[in-house]
Amino acid sequence: MNRKRLSLWAVFRAPILLFVLSLTGLIGALLQDGAWDGAYSALLASTVVVTVWALIRRRR
Template sequence: MKYKPQLRRQTNGQIFAIPIVLGVLSIVGLVSALVGDGVWDGVSWVTLAIPILLCGYFFLRRS
């Protein structure tokens, strides 16, 4: 008899939590780059770098 693994059901909140957080970070980064100088430039660099770094991490992890 073959073992059939059961699929774990996820809620919409669990599925879309990380993409929403990345979207909010991107919006914060873009707005901070437009409205401020000094510290705001650093905030924009960090918040816009996070999605890029995560993409690179998961791409390299997959290989």
């Protein structure tokens, strides 16, 4: 098996980005009300959307 060596940044780039997006959505949803609720909900849902997308892509 010939695998390319990945750097630490290459391995953890996507999980860190998803963490920041979901944490921003969670904090924003807890602190703000009104028109921003939709945007913060979308940030929270981004983790689920990306996970489902990755699972579907992996099965192909």
